[in-house]
Amino acid sequence: MERNSQLHRQVALMRQSLFDQGYLDEQFVQLEELQDDANPNFVEEVVTLYYRDSARLIASIEQALDKSPLDFNKLDSYMHQFKGSSSSIGGRKVKAECAQFREYCRAGNGEGCIRTFQQVKREYATLRKKLETYFQLARQAGPRDSASRST
C-alpha cells in the first residue's frame, strides 16, 4: 500500500517535471480530461497513435530532404502534419521546432531545414523516451481513486 502511494507520488512528480521542463503544454491536460472509466488508457492510446504518425512523417521528410532540388512545398506540407500531431498531444518543444522548420521552408533555406530537422528529431526522441517512461511508471502505479491533476 505504502509502495503504491509512493509510486503515485513518483508518477505525479514525473508528470509535473514534463510541464516544468517545457516538454508538455496544456493540450496534454485536455487529453487527460477525456480519460475516464470507459477509456482508461485514452491518453496512452492517442500518444501511441502519435508515435505511428510521427514515424511515417519523419521517414517522408527524410526522403524529401534527400531529393535535389528540395521541394519546399512538400516539406512544408509534411511538417504541417507533424506540427499538428505534436500540438494535439501537447508536445510543446517538438511543435516549436516544427514551426522553425516551416519558417525555413517558406524562406527556401535548405540548410536551415536540414539543421532544424535534426533538432526536430532530437526533441521528438527525447519526448518519446520521457513519455514512455512516464506511462510505464503510471501503469505500474495503477489507477488512482481520486486523481487530482494540476499543472
Added chain:
Amino acid sequence: MSKQVAGAASPSSRSAGSRKAEMGDGTGVGSTPAPMKKKLSVLIVDDNSMIRTIHNILVNRVGVEVESKVAENGKVAVDLFRSGESFDVVLMDWEMPVMNGIEATKELRNMGVDSMIVGVTSHSMDTEKDTFMAAGLDDCYGKPLSIEILKNILQKMKIDD
C-alpha cells in the same frame, strides 16, 4: 489558450436561432423550419488524422447528443453538402491541402449553406483570424479545441434548436 475572435466582420454573424428559422434544414434549400432534431450533427474538417480523432472524441463527450462525421479537406466537406448531407455545426480547419478552410467556407456560403461554421486554426495573429472570419465563419478558435469551447458551441446550438 483558445481564443475567440471578437468583433470580426462576418457575413454570417446571425444567431444560430435565426439561421435555423431562415434556412430550415441547413442546406440552403427550402424555407420551412426543420423538425426538432434529437441529435446535433457535426462535421469535423481537418487534414490531420490525429486532430480529427481527438475532435471526434471531444464532440461526443460534451454532454449533448451528437452525430459526427469527418472530412480530410475542404473539398470533401463541400462535396458532402453537395451530395445532400447537412450538418448543424462544421468545425473547419484553415490550413489543408486540395481546398483550404477559407475556400471551403466561402464555397459553402455561396451554396447557401447556413450551418454554424466554426474556424479552427493554429494561426494566432488576429489579422489572420479576421481573414478567416471574413470568409463566412460564425466563430473562430485556436487549435486544438478544448472541451469547454465545444460545450459552449454545441449547447448554444442545442438551445437554439
